[in-house]
Amino acid sequence: MSAEPLSGGGPVVPGRDPGRPAPRPAARRLTPVRAVPAPATTPFVRPGRHAAPETAPTDAAPDADAARDAPSASHAAGASLAPEPAPTRETPEAHAARRVRETWDEVEAHVDELADWFAALLFSLAPETRALFPTRVTEPARRLVRSLVLPMSTVDRPDELRRLVEPLVREHRALGLHAGQYEPLGVALVGAMRRYGGQAWDEATEHAWVRAFSLAAGPMEQAVRAAATPAVTAGTVVGHRRLSWDLAVVHVRPDVPVPHRAGQYLTVEVPQRPRMWRALSPATAPRPDGLLEFHVRAVEGGWVSRALVAHAATGDRWRLGPASGRLGLDPGSSREVLMVAGGTGGAPVLALCEDMARRPDPRPCTVFLGGRVPEDLTVLDRLRALAEEHSWLAVAAVCEDDPLDERTLPGTLPEAVLRGGDWSGHDVLLSGSPTMIRATASALLVDGVPLDHISYDPFAD
Structure with missing residues (x-):
């Protein structure tokens, strides 16, 4: 907009001589605003120092006095508005x-x-x-x-x-x-x-x-x-059965039983790859004799998994770390349960179902077990045997690359799960590869399952 006066005289105001020039409006005076100083800089902490400063530096906060003295837009306009609450200071x-x-x-x-x-x-x-x-x-x-x-x-x-x-x-x-x-x-x-x-x-x-x-x-x-308990426990491989070129079942008997819950995982070190620890989930609920069963798939570029599938042998001595992981049933919930597992992720799901079968009043549970081909569904027969014994358990198998198999559902796991019904009122447990977990969790969230109903253990490589 130009700062020049309007040409042509502008509109005529009744009661005033058109020949007289209009009085010039008084110039608006602005209240001076104090400059906002830069925030104080906290002394530099050298990386060798283990302590942190008591007050963390904040992001360019304006000086309190300057903020108090500066006129607000509402005051400049003459409006009478209630003062805004001060922003909460970040701890x-x-x-x-x-x-x-x-x-x-x-x-x-x-x-x-x-x-x-x-x-x-x-x-x-x-x-x-x-x-x-x-x-x-x-x-x-x-x-x-x-x-x-x-x-x-x-x-x-x-x-x-x-x-x-x-x-x-x-x-x-x-x-x-x-x-x-x-x-x-x-x-x-x-x-x-x-x-x-x-x-x-x-x-x-x-x-x-x-x-x-x-x-x-x-x-x-x-x-x-x-910590009072030993950091690791030794164990002996008592069985190694190769199911396919990239899949094997390994049984390990620890020297001392390793305390763990169904659904948890253990970190293991094997003689073929010393000082390279891997997380493996037992495929059974805790047993009185302490025997552990692991299902291992050789993944591309996986030094430990390939060694376990191809070279692990009876008599090998393993080192077993303590149990970890949060995958499990919420004891304070009464909701029905949905478990979704891909490939060897079926191992902890089988352990959880075996543990539920031991309880006096298990919650209704639906399991979707998925894989590329039927041979990937290593725990399917055992899950179906449990379902035949217990009416609270239902099992569905999904094969992505074999849509003509009459015993399995076609499509991907997320697709099959969404076709299976409304899961918004269920507790959902996911087990499998990070890709499968992300895809299934995203699909369920979009379908209306609350985030706090979904749990899984992310194995970050």
Whole structure:
């Protein structure tokens, strides 16, 4: 819009001589606004320091005096509006957790390079930790990094952090870490993030990561010091049966029974791949004799899984880590149950169904077991045998690549599950590959199943 006066005189106002020029309006005077100073900078925390500053730096908050003196738009317009409530100030814990989540999202695409750098820094700071890793350090280092970032991202939710500590400490102890090594772990993690954090990494972000690690590592370090049970148990392979070129069933008898619940998994180390731990889920509910049954599929690029399928033999000695995982039935729920399993993910589902059969009043349960071909459904016969004995259990098989098989449903697991009915009032348990879990969970959420009704154990590689 031009600042020049209107030409042509403008509209005629009644009662005023058109020949007289209109009085000029008084110039509007604006109240001066104080400049907003930049937020104070918290002193830089060196990566070797284990403590975090008491107050986390905040994102460019305006000065309180300037905000009070500046006129609001409603005052300038002459309106009388009720004052807006002051925004809630972010706690230091919430700030740290948020920064960790945001920064991790930026670097996760380069997690392998970050894990290698993390391992190199860790070995230079604590040379004794090199013996805990195999020759190829990328994969175990990646798992260790993620096991540290996960609790750091929840330091603003104490209840969730408390639930994470126990299973993570079990994994760290099984790896061979002790309480005194958490500080070099933190230094190596922050150093690796500093290198790969890119433009998202600055002093404020570094402060947030140091604070989050301090808050997360404290409970884990205390739990390691307080642990009374052995970190690992030895066991002997007493049976190895190869079902196909990429699938095998292995039975292991531990020297001492490993306490676990149906649906949980154990981390194992095998002689063919020393210092390379893998998570395997027992296919049976806990047995009085302690015998463990594992169903193993050789996956592409899987060093341990291929060795287990092709080379595991009777008499091999395994190391078994403590049980972990949250897959299981909510004891406080009375809802019916839906279990969806893909491939060898049927093993923990079978264990859960066997455990339910031992209870006096099991809830109605529907199981969808899926695979590419019928041979992938390793636990189908045992699940159907249970269903014949117990009226509360219904079992449906799904084969994606064999739509003409009369014993199975066609299509993918998510498609078959959605065709099966309305599951919005059920507790849903998912077990299988990360791809299958993501696809099924997304389909169920879109179909109206509440998020807090869906549970699974994500195996992050």
